[in-house]
Each structure stands twice: as C-alpha cells, then as structure tokens.
Amino acid sequence: xxxxxxxxxxxxxxxxxxxxxxxxxxxxxxxxxxxxxxxxxxxxxxxxxxxxxxxxxxxxxxxxxxxxxxxxxxxxxxxxxxxxxxxxxxxxxxxxxxxxxxxxxxxxxxxxxxxxxxxxxx
Numbered sequence: 001x002x003x004x005x006x007x008x009x010x011x012x013x014x015x016x017x018x019x020x021x022x023x024x025x026x027x028x029x030x031x032x033x034x035x036x037x038x039x040x041x042x043x044x045x046x047x048x049x050x051x052x053x054x055x056x057x058x059x060x061x062x063x064x065x066x067x068x069x070x071x072x073x074x075x076x077x078x079x080x081x082x083x084x085x086x087x088x089x090x091x092x093x094x095x096x097x098x099x100x101x102x103x104x105x106x107x108x109x110x111x112x113x114x115x116x117x118x119x120x121x122x
Contacts, residue, residue: 004051006032011061014068015075015099022068028075029098029108030060036089051087059083072097073111080115092116 009032012025036051060079069075076097084090093115098108 001035003033003035004053005034006030006053006057009057009060011064013064013075015070015072017070027100028064028072029100030079031096031098032056032060032094034083034090034093036091051089056083056087059086072099073113076111076113080113084115084117088117090117 009030011028011030013028014022014024015026015028016022034051059082063079063082064075069078076095080093080095083093094112096110096112098110100108102109
C-alpha cells in the first residue's frame with residue numbers, strides 16, 4: 001500500500017467549549033495519511049486527477065478558518081468528509097488532530113480517526 005502523508009500541519013483555530021476559547025485562537029497540529037486504489041500514485045498519468053499536497057492542506061485550512069468548533073472531534077470528522085467527497089479516489093484516510101497544552105502535564109490531547117471508502121477498498 002502506498003501512503004501519501006502530511007505531517008505536523010499547524011493551524012490556528014477557534015475551538016473549545018469554554019468561553020475564553022471562543023475568543024482566543026489555539027494551535028492545532030494535523031497529521032494526515034491517505035491511500036488510493038493500488039498503484040494510483042505511480043500509474044496516474046492524468047495530472048488533472050492527482051492528489052496535490054497544497055490543495056489538501058488548503059482544504060484543511062479553509063475548513064477551519066473563520067469558524068468556531070466546540071470539539072476537535074467535529075473538526076476531524078468535517079475534514080475527512082470534505083476530503084473524501086472532493087477526492088473520490090481516496091480509499092482509506094487517517095487524520096490525527098493534536099491540541100497542545102490543553103491539559104496540564106501533557107504535551108497534547110487529541111483524536112485520531114480512520115475512515116475507509118468501502119467501494120474502493122473491495
């Protein structure tokens with residue numbers, strides 16, 4: 001399996017359930033892994049149908065910018081949903097979202113979710 005990944009994408013976000021979190025941007029760190037059907041990355045010669053790291057990163061940024069999310073879990077679900085709709089060639093995706101300094105004595109807290117496109121994974 002070939003895996004495309006983006007590590008440590010840092011985004012300032014409005015996220016949280018506390019009042020102070022609604023008025024102060026907080027750092028979130030994204031790690032993304034995804035794959036497509038077998039040999040998509042090496043056999044794809046149609047450049048209009050490739051997965052662009054910049055486009056994927058911008059989708060993450062655009063999903064978050066200007067909005068407030070109560071939970072990072074909601075952010076992760078929304079990003080995965082948009083990426084799988086936008087890029088129908090994705091067969092599997094994992095997104096990890098870290099929220100640094102959210103808990104004393106912990107470097108970060110977070111969520112890691114995986115989703116599979118059942119149609120492409122057959």
